[in-house]
Amino acid sequence: MPVDITFQNASHAIVEYVPGMRRKRKAGLLVWRDWDLEFATLFTPETVYRWQRPAREGGRWEERTAGLGRGEPAHVPNPLKVVPLVELPNRSRLHGNPRSEIATVLPLQDAVNTLWAHLMTASDGLALPARAVLGMDRPVREIVDPESGEVVGEEDLPLDRFRSDRLLWLEKEGASIAEFSAADLDNYLRVIDKAVQHIAAQTRTPPSYLAGQLVNVSPDGVAASEAGLVAKVTERQRHFGAALREIMRLEALANGEIGRAGGLLLGSVVWRDPQFRSDSQYSDALVKLKSLGLPDEAIWERIPGVTPEEIERYKGMRTDAAGAILGGNVAALFGPKPDQPEDPPADTLPEAA
Structure with missing residues (x-):
């Protein structure tokens, strides 16, 4: 029977380790939802426990036997004698929960989003020169009674007509047109560029990846700008290698290949060169x-x-x-x-x- 290797979301799976031994797994829990049911599977080295419950009511957990075959119990022995869930740690620490790589740059990203919103708002009304008519009454039109034909009042003309026609008569003596220059929106862009540079520096991301500007740069310069990112990827490879080796060892055990499992226990993961070269x-x-x-x-x-x-x-x-x-x-x-x-x-x- 072929062995399937699948990846689970961190919010649906958790692994518990033996106290004082970060490499030895004590138990693993996998939960998921399928339509109107919630399922849970608890893995221990000795037994696999399976439960289910209604998703909407949130009732009590019951033993899951549906779809498992006739006469098969809900809780079955673990044939591997080891927890088949392996954690792929990212930025794990000796104390406390792992910390996201973007946690330190979230305030800067929020600032960039805010400045970009201000830029879009300012561009709507200040990006083009504004003109104003001085010393003239607002244009109006007469309201005529259809039965008598007499003028009964006045109403203001909508200014949208003058904007679309781009035409205006100035009949009142002393009327003039004043113009307000367009605002310079480059100030927003300069601040955004500085914030993006700080994000690149804190995350060790080459600036060309975020700004997209790469003109007349030598290969040595490109390699120097990518040195931080390459070092970060190499560090991640070191942490992920042990977990991936354990995954392949479990696959060998599931297939009954005890010798290959022992070799994988002492082996190492060979990664491709993270640095791009021609x-x-x-x-x-x-x-x-x-x-x-x-x-x-x-x-x-x-x-x-x-x-x-x-x-x-x-x-x-x-x-x-x-x-x-x-x-x-x-x-x-x-x-x-x-x-x-x-x-x-x-x-x-x-x-x-």
Whole structure:
């Protein structure tokens, strides 16, 4: 039976450790909701407990037997003899709960959002020059009685008409038009840029990732700007490696491969290089490693994207090439050759003078 490895949300799963032993899991709880039911599964090294309850009423937990098969109990022995939930800790600490990476930059992000809202509000009324008519009455129109034809009053004309027509008559003597210049909104942008730079510095994120401005920058400069991010990723790899190794060990135990499980317990996780390098940079580095005497297998493992299966295929290709050389068929190493004409019969050869 195949083994499934799934990831659970941290709000739906929790792991309890043996006091004083951060590596040994004592129990694990998994909860989830499916339509109108809530389910819970408690894992211990000896037993797996399963419950359910109505989601809306929030009633008492009952043993979950539905859908498990005929005669199967709700609580079953744990065949692995170990808790099958593994925590992937992020920024774990010796005391207290883990702290989010964005906890320190949330105030700055709120400030950026507030400034951006102010910028949008100001741009609505202050981004364009404003004009005002001075020394003139508000335009009105007469209200005429349809039956008598007499003027019975006046009403103000809506100013939207003048905005759309872009036309205005100034008939009153002394009337003039005043203009108010547009406001400079760059002050908002400068403050936002500074806040984004602080966010990049606190989170060790390259500024070019957030600002999107990268002009005439040398490769060394790009590598220097990404050094903090690469160091942070390398640190995360160190913490996640032990948890991923434990996950694969549980997969081996579930498949009955005791030997592989023991090897994984003492093994290590090999991560891909977190720093981006071009193909020419990788090739240059591999050539230098080859000049130091490293075997081909060690160099092949450092090629990005190369799998262990491909490395085995490379070994087979190298063995075939060596066999062709020892067998005298060197031409086979360079591909097929065109057919050669057959030798003519002996009786058609010219006689020697």
